[in-house]
Every structure is written in structure tokens, then in C-alpha cells.
Amino acid sequence: MNKKTNLLNSSVGRKFLMGATGLFLCSFLVIHLSGNLLLFKNDGGIAFDAYSEFMATNLLIRTIEIGLFAGFLAHIIFGAWLWLDNRRARPQRYEINKASDSSTLASRTTFLTGSIVFIFLVVHLNTFFVPTRILGIELSMYDLVVEAFKNPVYDAFYVIAIALLGYHLRHGFQSAFQTFGIRGQKYLMLVNIVALIFWLIIPIGYISMPLYFLWAHLSGVN
């Protein structure tokens, strides 16, 4: 009479997976940003290129990279799956729905913000990852960055997408802890402080790059 589920075919299990992959991807954000900060080293890109070279060739990094792709893939697939399930759960919408009275916009739009971030990811990979890693073109990653960020339209897209990523994490980061069952006065404060790093400080870090290079381009520094 009684049914059981395995982790992946239950709604709670899938949410757990979303939270776990989400936090894993957050760790990537930290590493990616900290490496990219080398862009700001005023050495004409020598340190940054060396770092890029290391990331592209080190076996351990390449192995972790596979995990990273799996993480992205799982986060995207399970996100879409949950979104579909959630839509199916309400076949008929309300005529009037004052959702804003009872929940935040960030919490209701993670699929939308996530989708835009996904598009950004594709564009981003196409700009930096595909030429160097897939097509195997030999060029300086630093030059590639400088070149790409000269385009104000590209920069605007970059800034908006990262801002939306921050908005995505505004809800997503603390939400993961709720999904893991970690909630209560003891943790709430701590989680909220760490969350601030992820939804505000890290996105600012990322956004500073295109802005810096665009400024440099326009003012003739580069």
C-alpha cells in the first residue's frame, strides 16, 4: 500500500540536488573570480595568461572541470524538470494573484533569472572557452578579454546577466540551506552573511571587469 521514492524521483530529492549543485557552482564562482582578478594586475596580461595556461593544461583542473560541467548540466536539467512539474501542479492560473504581498520577486523568478544566466553562459563560453579550448587557437587569453570588453553591447549584456545571477543567488543561496534542512535562529544570521558575499560582493567583482576594460578602452589606456 505504501509507496517509497528514491532521491531523484521525489520532489524533495530533486530540490536537494538543485541546492547541492547550486552551492557547488557557487564555489566555482569564487575560484573563477579570484583567478580573473589577475586581469587587474598591471603587467600587460602576463600573470593572467600564465594562469589561463595553467588552468587549461593541469590534469587535476581538467578533471574537476568535467565535474563542473556535470554540475551545470544537472542544475539546469533538474531546474527545468522542477519548473515543468511545478507548472503542471497549477494547470489553471488565478485571475488575480497578489503574490508580491506574500513573497519576494527574487524567490519567484529563479527559473527566469537562471534561464538568462544560462544564455549568458553559452555566449560567455563561446567568447572565451570555445576558441581556446575547442578550436585550439593559440592566442593570449588576456588579449581576448581586452578585445571582447571593447564592445559596449557585449559589456552591457555581461553586466545585466551577472546582476541577474546575483539576483538568482539572492534567493538561491539561502534557499539551498532551507532545502538541506539547515534553518533556525542559530544558522539564519550566518547563512545570510555568507549569502551577501555571493549575491552582492562576487557579482560586483565580476561586473567590475567589463566596466574596467571598457573604461580603459574608451580612455585610451589600452
Next chain:
Amino acid sequence: MNFILKAWRQKNGNDKGMFVAYSAHDISPDASFLEMLDVLNDELVKKGEEPIAFDHDCREGICGSCGLMINGRAHGPQRGIATCELRMRSFKDGSSIVVEPWRAAAFPVIKDLVVDRSSFDRIMEAGGFISVKTGGSPDANAIPIPKSISEEAMDAAACIGCGACVAACKNSSAMLFVGAKVSHLALLPQGRSERTERVEHMIAQMDEEGFGGCSNTYACEAECPKEISVVHIARLNREYLRAKLV
């Protein structure tokens, strides 16, 4: 007071349904929302029209029968009360009010504003109990339970099963309802021995009924007439992960 009421009318589960506008006259500001519907229905009957069907019973906010989406809010604009406790003085005179049934795949409409919430019962049947037979229970004071634990269990147990959490949730998720029950029983030592099976069975049934997943928007907590905390959803998640991973 006078109101324009735009109410959902649907003959039965197969009917498509539509909104119909009515005007409610001379309503006392002290009347409850359901009493306003009574007055309107009385008029409809006198005119030979079928009255608007809605579920209700105790009319003091404890039985959980009533539940209407009023102007886009579960149980109306005020927090911490059920529809039957809502008074008409909360609305502006002459304003128009849209009334809809709870919308969820797991709560099919039976008629007008009446929905079938038996999916909640089936979740309870799957595991919302402690397996004790009548008789043979130890003395009630045999197991001391810290007051703080017992109070927290009571906070969860106060759920009236009205379904506002499902109605307010953008995913029609039942996690607050299930969380309240699982949390209530998991907190108490009596409920510990079955905690693994309970949470597995209840979650499986919840998914089978077609409720959505939890996106942690916490709209449920905001609209719950008993203001049950989403901390109980966290505990439900913990219980489930414990059952699956530990």
C-alpha cells in the same frame, strides 16, 4: 456597505467555468466574508438563481473548511486569519472583490468555489500517524517531554489543513502542510520510531497527488491562517534527507 463581487462559477468538475459579477447590497461592516456570501446567496435563491457554493463549517477559524482566494490573496487581505474570520470592514465600500477557488491540480474544483482536498487526507493516511493501538499505552507522564519541544510540536500541530499554503504557493506545493505534520511527530519522542517510514511515505504520496515542489518563496507561511513557520519545512527536508542518506 456595497460591493461588486466577481465570483468563479463552475457547475461541476467537467464544466469549464467562468466569472460572474454580482452586486452585494447593504452589507454590515461587522459581517464576515462568508456572511456577506450568505446574504448574496439568499438574494440569489429568492431570484431563483443557484447560490454560490463554498465550503465552510465552524466559522471560527478552526475547522479548516473555508478557503477562498480573495483579490489574489489566500483567505483575503489580512494575515493570520481564515476566510470565515475576515470581516467586511477590511474592504473599501463600493470596491470590487474577485473570489476564486484554490487552484491546484491536486485540488480539483467540485463546484463553484468548492474544491476537493482529499489529497491531504491521503497524505495523512500514508503516514501521518503514530502506530499505537487503543489500550495498553503507558502512563501519560511516563515520558517527560521538554516544554520547549512540546510547544514547538504544538506550533506545528496547530495546522487546520485548509490548503491556503497550496493555494498561495506558485507551485501549488503542499510542503508546509506535510512539513507541519512530519515536524509535529518527529519532534516528539513517541513519533521517533517511525520517522523514516513516515517521511518517505508522506513525501511519496504528496508527489503522487500532483503537488508541486517547494521553491522556498515562503508565501505559504505568509498566508497560513495559523502562521505556521517554514522552519517546519526545513525539518521535513532534514527528516527526508536523513531517511535517504543516513
Next chain:
Amino acid sequence: MTLDSKIPEGPIEKKWDNHRFNLKLVNPANKRKYHIIVVGTGLAGSSAAASLAELGYNITSLCYHESPRRAHSIAAQGGINAPKNYTNDGDSIYRLFYDTVKGGDYRAREANVYRLAQVSGSIIDQCVAQGVPFAREYGGLLDNRSFGGAQVSRTFYARGQTGQQLLLGAYSALCRQINAGTVKFYDRREMLDLVVVDGQARGIIARNLVDGTLEVYPADAVVLATGGYGNTFFLSTMAKASNATAAWRAYKRGAFFANPCFTQIHPTCIPVSGNYQSKLTLMSESLRNDGRIWVPKKKNDTRRAKDIPENERDYYLERLYPSFGNLVPRDVASRRAKEMCDNGYGVGSTGQAVYLDFANAIERNGKEWIKEKYGNLFDIYHEITAEDPYKTPMRIYPAVHYTMGGIWVDYNLMSTVPGLYVLGEANFSDHGANRLGASALMQGLADGYFIIPYTIGDYLASTTFKPVKTDDAAFKDAQADVQKKIEQLISIKGNRTVDDIHRQLGKITWDYVGMARNREGLKRALEEIPKLREEFWQDVKIVGSVESLNNELEKAGRVADFIELGELLAQDALHREESCGGHFREEYQTEEGEAKRDDNNFCNVSAWEFAGEGKKPNLHREQLTFEYVKPSQRSYK
């Protein structure tokens, strides 16, 4: 027919033990062959269905709600009594027994009440094992409070939601059995007739409220746990759908109706504010611990409460009952409030209310203290009336709250129809003429968990059952009767709505058969109710179809029965020429205006037998004997 209460022999503390030993048992392997229908899923119904299913019987459970958990037991606030003596204040089974018999004004059976007190401790054990979160002390043990004027603290409670928590406990036990397949549960089904075959209750006819089909449920025994008839008065603290139809149809099939005039009025409810009013809300009795009740000394005084100086206020309960003051029992407090209002001292826009003032308590202990104790109730009051009780006194008025009368049952809880058992508020058995606070939950669960599981086996084991089929004549006829009645109702197409007629019935019964009754008024009610009945059957207007969810049709069937029951209520009140408990006859009072019992002529249960449509019912009496608690006059001076 003579009423045999089947009270066992022996000293009172041994009766139930002896009886249980003498009851026949059903072989465990045979239990599943017996099919029992339990109607209603409140405390009594849920606990009975679950407990019987655990024993192995084949159970069908029905309710007219959409879920068992909606039953009106859920609304009980105060608590549940049990003589655990955890507080070491001298409580015992005997004391609870004594208090209940005395509180019932000596109109209950001693043996039943003693058994109730005996099993009540096990109820608490059972509920705690189910996970009911009763209030606890800091040490982790259960907390008790004194309730309803009891001199010991024996009331277990779960905040102000004790009924809810106990019902959810019983509901969870029921859920477990539904899951195990031993109970088949049907929601949104309303019992509309009892099927009697060869003198035995063998099934019911129920209407599927969603699609209107009449369904036939055969069984070997039928258990009714369908609650009380307080909604006869239209306005009461009962849930809107609470009704007496199942019990009334059983009455018409041969079950005697006992003591219908024993109705309880609760003194502290929020008063009626207008014609739209659909129900009355109870404010816990505990408010009288700190609130002072008063009216202006001047008649028809329209000044606001705060404008009436202290010396122009009449704290009438403190004046009339110096030792008990505001804490006099429910019936006394209610009657005095009515008297004040009838004499023109009432307050508020309708003049049908008295003040319950907390100003002194707030001055004495501070607002925070009051808030902590009664905050929730003050909020409810504020929500409903838009008045702030911290600033202006509450307005309260009595309202119908509970009915002690009901279907007559013997010690085994079996009615005069063999195989028909009646539990909880639906029966008449344990509260006599007045129920004490925190005793209703106790009785409902005692009947369901600890009495019916024993007594029904004896009947099943000692009866031979001829096989019945749903197409037997008795079932067909009953179904046809119900069908006819429904068609008749819907075809009247008159001018008055069901609620309109119900309101009128409420007014008649409240005015003449309410808190204080007299011969003249009762005779008047007995003239007006039949007239209303006639009007109902000629002029009621029901729209909608029979084949769908139709609230108006449901209500119409219930009101038709309430009208008949209201007549019996008045008849019983007229016949009982004494005052006792909730039944106050103005002709029979002491010089101080207190209830005056007539133990020589009315120390008995009046059980009414249906004699046919339009005929006067036959009265049977069951003599009550008091061997242990000797009747005395109550005094609260």
C-alpha cells in the same frame, strides 16, 4: 416497551469490570466477518471506527464533511478532564464521578458516570501515545488546570485548541486504519435513513453530496456518532452544518429520544449584532476569572460604558452571589444575563448584551498580564467587533452551546433498536441535565475508544444475522422513502428560503424553549412550530438540482428535521415540571430564583418514542436511582 438500562450488578466501582467479564467475545478470526458502519468522524466516531478496526472488524466510516478532520469536535477549546491526580490536590475517580453527577443536577445514571470517570485516565494515556501535544510544565510532565469551577486541577489542555488536537489524534488513528484497509471511508456522504430489518439495525441510506446519488450501505450493526442538535436554535456556537438528521431519522425508525429539553447555554459568547449573523462565537469561560460582569443601574441607558460612573453600575452577579460572584455556574450566569436584558438593562445597540469588564484586572495586574493570559481571546473579540477590549468592556450574551439530551442508550450504548449504537453528544447518557466544562471531549473519546469496542462484540456474538442484500425490500423501501422526501422538497418551489424558515424556528425556540421556559410560552411554541412546519412544506424554496452538490437541499432536509425536533424539545420541556440544570422552568424556582428540582416526580429520564407522522410521541420513563451521590440543592450564595 419497558426501558432496560442493563446496568450491571455489584458495587459501583466493580460494575464495569464485572460487565466486561460477562460480555461475550467474538473470536478474533471471526471479527472480520462482521461489518459495522460508523456514521460521523468527530471524537466519538473517529475513535470508535479506528478502535473497532484495530480489533479486526470490517468498518465503513462516513461523514458529510470533505474530511474526517472537519468534524465539530475540532472547535472545542478548553480541555479534557481526567482524575490523574498529577497535581496531588485530592482528585480521584470517585471525585470526578461525584462532581459530574452533581453538576448534572442528578439526572444522569450513576453507573454510566462512574464508568466514564474510570476510563478517562486511559484516554489521556492513549492521546499522549498518539502524539497529542498537551501543555507541559518545565520539568516535561503534563500540566493541569482548574476549569469550569472545579475545585481540583484535572483538566488537560493543548492551548485553546484541545478539541482540535484530540480530534487530530483520533483522525490519525483512523487514517492508519484506512491505510491498512480495515476501514473504508466515504467523505461527503450524509446519512438520510436507518434501515431496520426484522427489528435489527442493518444498514443506512446515505446521499452522496457531490452527485446526489442515494447509496445503500448494509451492515451487521450501525454506530451513530453524529453530534448534538444545538442548531435547532439556528444561532448557536455549533458549526453551520451540525445537524440532527441522522439521529432524527433513527428516532423515526424506533430509537427513543431522551431528555431533549436538556440544552446547555454558555454565558460568555459574543452577542448577536444583526440579521445577517450566521453563528455565535464562544469566548472561553476562563474570562470570568478576571472579568467583572455589570449592567447600568438605569434602564435603557444609552451612554457609553466609560461614561457610566462606578456608582451607577450594577455588578449583579457579585450582588446576588457574594461568595461565588462572577464564577457562578454556566446556567446561573446565563439566566441572570437574560433577566437583566429582558428587564431593560441590556447594553449595546440591540440591548441584548451585558458588560464583561477587565478594567479592574488591568489596573491591578497590568495590561501585559492580561495579554499573556487572554491575548488570543481579546484578539478574536477585537477582530469580530472592532472594539478594543483593553479599552472598553466586552459585550457578552449567552448562546446555545451543547445538548445533553439525545438518543436513549443503555449501559452498552445501544439504543432501543437492536444493533444501533449511539456515541458522544448524540446520545443522552452521561451529563444529566447539565454538562460540566471539559467533559464533552472526555465522553466522546470514552465512548469511542473504551466502551463501544467491548460492548458491540457482545451483541454481535450473541445475535444471529440473516444475510441481507442491498436489493432487499427493507433497503429498497428506505431508499424510496428518502428519494420521495427529496423530490417532495425540491418540488415545493415556494417563496421562503431555508435559512429564513430556520431563523424563524430559531426565534421561536430561543424565545420560548431557551434559557428560561414557562408553561404558557411552551404552549405557544407548540402552536407555532407545527404552523411553521406546515409553512415549510408548502412554501420553502430550493433552487438547483438533486443530482449535484446542492447546499440548499442539504439544509432543507436538516431544517425539516430540526422543526420536528424543536417540537419534541418543547413538548419535553413542557412535560418536565421542574427546573434542573439547563432546563429552567420559571414556575419551579426557589425564593432566591434558583432551579427547584422535583425529585419525587422527575428523578427519571424521559424517553420519547415516535408514534407516526403527526401523532403525539409516546413517553417512556427510566427511573434514576442515586445510591452513592445523594441529591441535594445546589447553592452558590
